[in-house]
Every structure is written in C-alpha cells, then in structure tokens.
Amino acid sequence: xxxxxxxxQEQFRDILxxxxxxxxxxxxxxxxxxxxxGFDADVWRQACGEMGLAGLHLPEAYGGAGYGPVELGxxxxxxxxxxxxxxxxxxxxxxxxxxxLAGSEDQRHALLPGIADGSTIATVAICxxxxxxxxxxxxxxxxxxxxxxxLDGRKRFVVDGQTADQxxxxxxxxxxxxxxxxxxxxxxxxxxxxxxxxxxxKLADIDFDAxxxxxxxxxxxxxxxxxxxxxxxxxxxEIVGGAQAMLDSAVEYTKLRVQFxxxxxxxxxxxxxxxxxxxxxxxxxxxxxQAAQQLADGDSATASASxxxxxxSEVYMRAARECIQLHxxxxxxxxxxxxxxxxxxxxxxxxxxxxxxxxxxxxxAMGV
Amino acid sequence: xKILVPVKRVIDYNVKARVxxxxxxxxxxxxxxxxxxxxxxAVEEAIRKKEAGQAEEIIAVSIGPAQAQETLRTAxxxxxxxxxxxxxxxxxxxxxVAKLLKAVVDAEQPGLVILGKQAIDDDSNQTGQMLxxxxxxxxxxxxxxxxxxxxxxxVTREVDGGLETVALTLPAxxxxxxxxxxxxxxxxxxxxxxxKKQLDVKTAADYGVDISPRxxxxxxxxxxxxxxxxxxxxxxxxxxxxxxEAGVI
Numbered sequence: 001x002x003x004x005x006x007x008x009q010e011q012f013r014d015i016l017x018x019x020x021x022x023x024x025x026x027x028x029x030x031x032x033x034x035x036x037x038g039f040d041a042d043v044w045r046q047a048c049g050e051m052g053l054a055g056l057h058l059p060e061a062y063g064g065a066g067y068g069p070v071e072l073g074x075x076x077x078x079x080x081x082x083x084x085x086x087x088x089x090x091x092x093x094x095x096x097x098x099x100x101l102a103g104s105e106d107q108r109h110a111l112l113p114g115i116a117d118g119s120t121i122a123t124v125a126i127c128x129x130x131x132x133x134x135x136x137x138x139x140x141x142x143x144x145x146x147x148x149x150x151l152d153g154r155k156r157f158v159v160d161g162q163t164a165d166q167x168x169x170x171x172x173x174x175x176x177x178x179x180x181x182x183x184x185x186x187x188x189x190x191x192x193x194x195x196x197x198x199x200x201x202k203l204a205d206i207d208f209d210a211x212x213x214x215x216x217x218x219x220x221x222x223x224x225x226x227x228x229x230x231x232x233x234x235x236x237x238e239i240v241g242g243a244q245a246m247l248d249s250a251v252e253y254t255k256l257r258v259q260f261x262x263x264x265x266x267x268x269x270x271x272x273x274x275x276x277x278x279x280x281x282x283x284x285x286x287x288x289x290q291a292a293q294q295l296a297d298g299d300s301a302t303a304s305a306s307x308x309x310x311x312x313s314e315v316y317m318r319a320a321r322e323c324i325q326l327h328x329x330x331x332x333x334x335x336x337x338x339x340x341x342x343x344x345x346x347x348x349x350x351x352x353x354x355x356x357x358x359x360x361x362x363x364x365a366m367g368v
Numbered sequence: 369x370k371i372l373v374p375v376k377r378v379i380d381y382n383v384k385a386r387v388x389x390x391x392x393x394x395x396x397x398x399x400x401x402x403x404x405x406x407x408x409x410a411v412e413e414a415i416r417k418k419e420a421g422q423a424e425e426i427i428a429v430s431i432g433p434a435q436a437q438e439t440l441r442t443a444x445x446x447x448x449x450x451x452x453x454x455x456x457x458x459x460x461x462x463x464x465v466a467k468l469l470k471a472v473v474d475a476e477q478p479g480l481v482i483l484g485k486q487a488i489d490d491d492s493n494q495t496g497q498m499l500x501x502x503x504x505x506x507x508x509x510x511x512x513x514x515x516x517x518x519x520x521x522x523v524t525r526e527v528d529g530g531l532e533t534v535a536l537t538l539p540a541x542x543x544x545x546x547x548x549x550x551x552x553x554x555x556x557x558x559x560x561x562x563x564k565k566q567l568d569v570k571t572a573a574d575y576g577v578d579i580s581p582r583x584x585x586x587x588x589x590x591x592x593x594x595x596x597x598x599x600x601x602x603x604x605x606x607x608x609x610x611x612x613e614a615g616v617i
Contacts, residue, residue, distance in 0.1 A: 008563060011441065012556045014402075019553045021382070052555040065557050 003293055005074070013074050019051060020082040026337040032085040033199035033340075037163045039086045047086060048118025054092035055116025058100060063113030069230065073237035073292040080241030083200045083340055087121045089235065090160035095122030097230040098168045102179050102217035111166070111181070122166040124179075125155035125206055126224065133228050133352055135170075135177045140208060142171035142180060149173075149180060149215060150188070151208040157351070161204030162193050168216060169208070175220030180213035188212065198347035200340060229305040232352060233295050236288040236308035239316050239348050243281045246319035246341050250274060250326040257328070270326065277322050284308075284315040302365035310358035313349040320345040369479035369538070370425045371414040373448065374469055375407040377432050377439040378489040385489075387590050394489070394588065403439045405551075406484025408446075409544040412551040413514055414482050415447035422516045423480070425449045429472050431465055433457050437567060444562035445554035451567040456579065464572075464579035466498035471575035473503060478539065480521070485510055485543040496543035506536040510545040 005013070023043045032038055048054040057072040058064025072093070079088060092115060099111045099122075114120030130137045140153030151171050161167070167182040167189070182189060188211035194203040217223075251274055254265035264270050288311075291304040320342040324331035331338050349355065379385055380400040388395045403411075417423040428443035428451040430436040440451035454468055473481065486493035500507035508514070508523025512531065515522045525532045526545045554562075572579045600606045610617045 007438075008556075008559050011438070011445070011554075011559050015442075015445075015554050015559070046553075050555065051553050052557065056556060065555070067556060071556060 003289055005070075009071065009074060012071070013078060016051065016053075016075060016078045017081070019047070020078055020084055023047075024079075024082040024084045026083075026340065029083045029085055029200060029340055036193070038160070038200070038202040039163070044086050044118055047088075048116070052116075054088065054096070054118050055112075056092075058096055058112055058116050062100070062108050063116040065116075069233055069292040069295040070289075072234055073288065076234045076238035077241035077244075077288075080238035080344075081245045083242070083344055085200055087123070087160040087163060089201075089231075089238065090123035090158075090164065091115055091118075091121045093234045094124040094159065094227075094231050095164075095166070095168050098124050098179060098227050099216065101223050101226050101230070102168075104217060107181070107216060120166060121160065121164050122168060123158055123160050123164040124168040124170075124227075125158045125161065126170045127157045128153075128155060131157055131350075132357075133224065135222075135224060138170050138172050138177050140169065140171040142173040142178060142213065145210075145212070149213040151180060151182065151211045151213045153208055155206045155208070156203075157194065158204045158206050160202055161206050162191055162202060167206065169213065170222055170224065171213070173219060177222050177224065178219045179216040179222045181216050182208070182211055182213045186212050196347065198343040200344055201347055201351075225302065228352075229301045230295060232305040232309045232358075233288070233291045233301060235348070235352060236284075236291060236305070236312040239309070239312035239345075240281065240285045240288045242341055242344055242348070243284060243312065243316040243319040246316070246323040246338070246345070247274070247277050247281050249338065249341075250277070250319075250323040253327050264326075273322060273326065277319055280315045280318060284312040287311045300365070303362045306353075306358035306362040306365065309353065310355040310362070313345075314355050316345040317349050369423045370427060370476060371417060371423045372469075372473060372476060372478040372481045373407070373410050373414045373426060373428050373443065374465070374481070374483050374495070375411065375428050375430050375439055375443050376404040376484070376487045376489075377401050377430060377436040378404045378487050381405055381488055387588050391587050391589060393585065401435065401439075403442050404484050404487045404489075406486060406488070406544050406546070407443075408484075408551040409546070409548050410482040410484050410542075411443045411446050411448060412549045413511075413542075413544060414480075415552070416549065417480075417514075417516065418447070420516075427452065427476055427478065429454070429469065431456065431460050431468055431572075437569075440567055441559075441562050442554065444565045444567070445559040446552060447558070448565075450565055453567065453569045454572060454575070455569050456572055458579060459581060460579050461581055461583055462492045462494035463498055463582060464577065465495050466502055467577045468572060468575055468579065469495070469499050470502045471577055473499075475575075480538060480540055480542065481505075482514075482542045482544060485545055496541055500541040503539075503541070505539055505541050507541040507543070508534050508536050509541075509543040511542050512545050512547045514542055514548065 052065050055064035056067050060066040096115050126133050128137050142149050164184050167184050169180045188209045190207040191204050196203050257264045287308040291308040294304050295301040323338050330336050380402040386395045414426045426448040428448040430440050431454045483496040510526045511523045512526050513524035520537045522535050
C-alpha cells in the first residue's frame with residue numbers, strides 16, 4: 001500500500017499548524033487547563049468558523065466540509081502536537097461520528113450542522129465503571145416515558161461532559177443497547193467534574209435520574225463498534241502528534257544544551273536515543289495514517305484502528321519519558337512544559353482502552 | 369475595481385536564519401518558506417475590500433522561483449481570484465520588482481495596489497515607494513487603516529510620533545503595516561478551491577524588463593552575539609560604567 005498526503009493536505013496542515021501555534025502556545029494551554037470549561041470560546045469559534053475544523057469530516061449535506069478520516073487525522077495530529085484545549089475530540093469526533101453513524105436522516109439534519117459550526121458542543125457517554133467502550137459494560141437503564149424515554153444510572157469518563165450542551169448516551173433497554181440524545185441541562189442530569197491527572201482533557205461523571213431522552217437511531221442497534229473504530233483512528237492521529245512534539249522538543253533542547261564544551265546532541269549516546277525514538281514515532285504515525293486511509297476507503301478498520309491506538313499510545317509515553325530524561329534536571333519541573341505532554345501521554349495511554357486491550361481487540365478482529 | 373497584491377516567498381518567520389559558510393547570503397537549503405507576513409496582511413485587506421463590495425477582482429502576483437506558486441496558492445486559498453507568477457531563479461532587487469510590477473499594472477490596470485511595507489528577508493522597504501514613483505501614482509505607506517471614500521481612499525499611516533491620515537485619489541499604492549488587520553487562515557475547502565483557480569506563469573522577458581542586479585553583496589554576517597550581563601553594586605558604579613565603558617551618557 002502506498003500512502004502520501006497531497007500537496008493541498010500538506011498546505012492545510014501548515015496553515016492549521018500556524019493557527020494552533022498562534023492560538024494554542026503552552027501559555028494558553030496552561031491558562032485554559034486551570035479553568036473549569038477548559039477552552040477559549042473565541043478560539044473555538046474561529047477554529048470551527050473560519051477554519052471549518054469541526055465539520056471537516058462531516059458530509060456537506062449536514063453542514064460539514066465533506067472530507068474524511070485522513071483530513072480529520074491531520075487536524076487531530078496538529079491539535080495533539082500543541083495540546084489544543086477545545087471540545088474537538090468530544091464534539092466533532094465522538095458525537096459527530098455517533099450522530100452520523102447512528103442517527104436517522106432527520107436527526108443528522110437537526111444535530112450535525114450545530115456540531116459542524118461549533119455552536120453546539122456535544123459529547124458521548126459510553127463508559128461506566130470499568131471504563132470500557134463496550135456493550136457488556138453498559139448498565140444505564142432506558143425506559144419508555146410518554147412519547148420519549150428516560151435514563152437512569154451513571155456514566156463515567158465523559159470527555160468535556162461538564163461543558164457539553166448535548167449528550168449522546170449509550171443505555172440498555174429490553175431490546176439491547178441503544179444511543180440516546182439527552183439535553184445536558186435537563187432535569188435529572190447531574191454532572192460533576194472528574195479528578196483527572198491530565199488537566200488539558202476535562203472528564204466528567206454524569207448521573208441520570210429519570211433524565212428525559214430521545215432515541216438516536218434504532219432501538220437496540222447502536223453501532224458502537226463502528227463509532228469506536230472511527231473515534232480510535234482520529235484519537236491515534238492526535239496521539240502521534242503529541243509524540244512528534246515530544247521528539248521535536250527533545251531534539252531542540254539537546255541541540256541547545258551545552259556540556260563539556262559541545263551540545264549534548266553531538267554525543268553518540270544521545271543521538272542513538274533520538275534516532276530510536278524517531279523510528280518509533282514514524283512507525284506509530286504510519287499505523288495512524290494507514291488506519292485513517294483504511295477508514296476513508298470504507299473498509300473495516302477495527303484491526304488497524306486498535307493497532308494504531310496501541311502503537312501510538314505506547315510510543316507517546318516513551319517519547320514523553322525520553323523527552324523528560326533528555327531535558328535533564330529541568331525536564332520534570334513545573335516551569336518546563338514537558339509535563340503537560342507527559343500527562344496527556346499518560347491519559348491517552350489508558351483512555352478508550354489500554355494498549356493491551358487494543359492488541360486483544362486487534363487479534364479478535366483478525367480472527368486470531 | 370481590480371486590486372493587485374504582490375506577495376513574496378520568504379524564509380518563514382519562525383525559522384532562525386543562518387548565514388552560509390562562505391558568507392555570501394542566507395542559507396535557504398531545506399528551510400521552511402512561507403508568504404511574507406506583511407503581504408498576508410495586504411491579501412487580507414484586499415479580500416475585505418472585495419467582501420465589502422468595494423472591489424471586484426483580486427490578482428495576486430509573485431516574482432521568484434517555481435516554488436513561489438505555493439505562496440500564490442496560499443493567497444488564492446485566502447480569497448484572491450487569480451494569480452500571476454513571474455518565474456525567475458535570480459535574485460530580484462526591489463527596483464527590478466517595481467519595474468516588473470509596473471509592467472503587470474500596465475497590463476492589468478488595477479485601481480489599487482496593496483503591498484506589504486517590506487519583506488522580512490531583506491527588510492528593504494522600497495518596492496511600494498519605487499512602484500508609486502514609476503507609475504506616478506499617489507502612495508499611502510505604512511497603512512494601519514484603509515478606507516474607501518468616494519472615488520478615492522483615506523489611508524491612516526503609522527508615522528513617528530503618531531498617526532497621519534492622507535487622502536489619495538485612485539489609482540493608488542498602499543503599503544501595509546502590522547496593525548492593519550489580522551489575516552485569516554485558509555480552510556481546507558478554500559485550499560481545494562484554490563487549486564482550480566487560474567495561475568499564469570510568465571517570465572521577466574514576457575514583460576520586457578531587465579532584472580539584472582544593480583547591487584553587489586560583498587558579505588553577509590550574523591549579528592554579533594550578545595555578551596553576558598554584569599551586576600553592579602552601586603548606582604555610582606552603574607553611572608561610571610555607562611559613562612566611561614558604554615559611552616552612552
């Protein structure tokens with residue numbers, strides 16, 4: 001298989017990288033991670049309006065730009081590189097794909113334009129106690145109430161759950177697991193911020209107490225695996241952006257730091273470590289790009305999505321650890337920015353499944 | 369009204385420029401290049417004029433190597449309607465650029481030419497003024513506000529000590545300062561649309577302009593490295609050093 005980005009895709013990457021460099025430097029990340037909402041509404045509007053980021057992968061019929069997983073992957077990679085604080089993963093990727101893949105035509109028309117232009121912030125609530133994106137883990141109960149439904153139970157690890165306007169919730173009824181749309185501000189929805197290690201990605205726990213809900217799509221036929229594959233592919237691309245940022249930071253610092261009268265980057269032991277890391281990052285990127293292309297081609301991407309998530313998140317952790325080590329004493333201080341990426345690397349390693357769980361999922365998808 | 373916007377491909381503003389080992393110029397091998405930031409402001413201003421219904425067509429023009437097409441594509445993605453590349457691998461000095469632009473102006477007959485006040489690679493700050501002189505057009509340089517008023521424009525200029533507003537009749541030349549606007553970022557759909565917009569490639573010979581250099585660069589050197597600072601114990605010592613060592617008071 002041959003894969004290369006087109007000149008236009010590279011140009012888009014360059015422009016987006018500049019936008020994020022301007023709007024999401026480490027000082028902005030530090031400022032926003034200390035806020036409850038965790039993002040800058042003006043920058044979010046510009047990202048969704050002027051740059052059309054949130055609708056990049058959504059069809060034009062629903063207010064999107066009509067591109068696919070490869071272009072979304074570029075957007076995610078660049079965001080991961082700068083730790084862009086915004087509800088992009090939650091709203092554009094997770095909720096966007098959930099509505100697109102599960103919703104009826106009317107529901108897509110009702111929900112996706114708002115997600116695409118950023119005026120609606122949505123998220124999905126799948127995981128519960130075990131933190132798994134899996135039907136077997138879902139205990140939140142859905143029961144009919146009048147013309148609609150009501151939900152009872154608790155969801156955990158909901159990305160941007162505190163700030164979302166709309167929640168896409170997986171719940172169990174007699175027919176099996178379905179997805180439901182819940183107004184996040186409705187009576188019976190109680191949201192609390194989770195205590196997280198990575199403050200650049202806000203998570204919430206959400207309790208539903210007879211919360212009014214509307215069925216998304218068909219009862220008992222939530223396409224959780226297809227949504228999960230699409231989300232994983234995007235997430236893996238975000239992760240490799242972070243890993244690349246750690247490699248770049250390590251290279252830049254070692255070319256600057258002088259010891260024994262020469263830069264430490266000139267020492268062979270440092271060169272070898274950086275070269276090994278480069279190989280790892282490139283392999284993880286290849287896995288992430290290939291998964292995005294496979295999804296774009298309409299093939300089943302389960303194996304490649306899980307492979308990409310497993311490979312990318314392991315490399316991100318390794319890159320973050322190496323970056324701290326190569327920075328020496330300054331590397332683990334609060335003033336140095338490396339810890340911001342280290343924490344994102346750690347949260348990305350376990351969020352939506354550990355590398356071990358994804359290897360198992362990949363093998364099952366391959367029939368092994 | 370047509371607006372002509374010259375754009376230059378320069379070393380990216382985030383890149384630390386390095387001098388070639390033989391000191392003949394700046395090393396551009398494998399260096400990221402992008403549109404001169406002041407030219408981006410010029411493109412943005414032209415687009416805003418078009419969006420306000422004050423212009424019908426925006427033509428971006430660049431003079432440089434084949435890769436300058438990328439710079440023009442960026443201008444097209446931002447909102448320019450068509451582009452002209454005058455392709456050359458030679459170093460083109462501001463006077464030659466101004467002469468080529470005059471030829472383009474003669475051919476295209478724009479009502480307004482908006483240029484960056486200077487390019488961040490050579491910081492010449494000459495092209496706009498030279499073009500105005502060659503055309504015999506009024507010029508509003510270092511613009512921080514450009515307003516179309518009746519048949520002319522009012523340009524607020526950033527000058528030493530404050531702001532000066534001048535009224536110009538059209539056609540005219542405007543050079544942009546940093547605070548004129550904040551250029552937009554091109555979206556992916558607009559990048560794709562730009563691919564289909566017209567981009568004509570010409571040569572200096574097509575316009576009959578001699579671009580041979582009038583200047584000779586003798587040597588290029590990096591600025592002297594900043595020496596480390598020192599702490600002084602008393603004000604008297606500080607005054608003494610400022611007077612006798614630095615010679616500034």
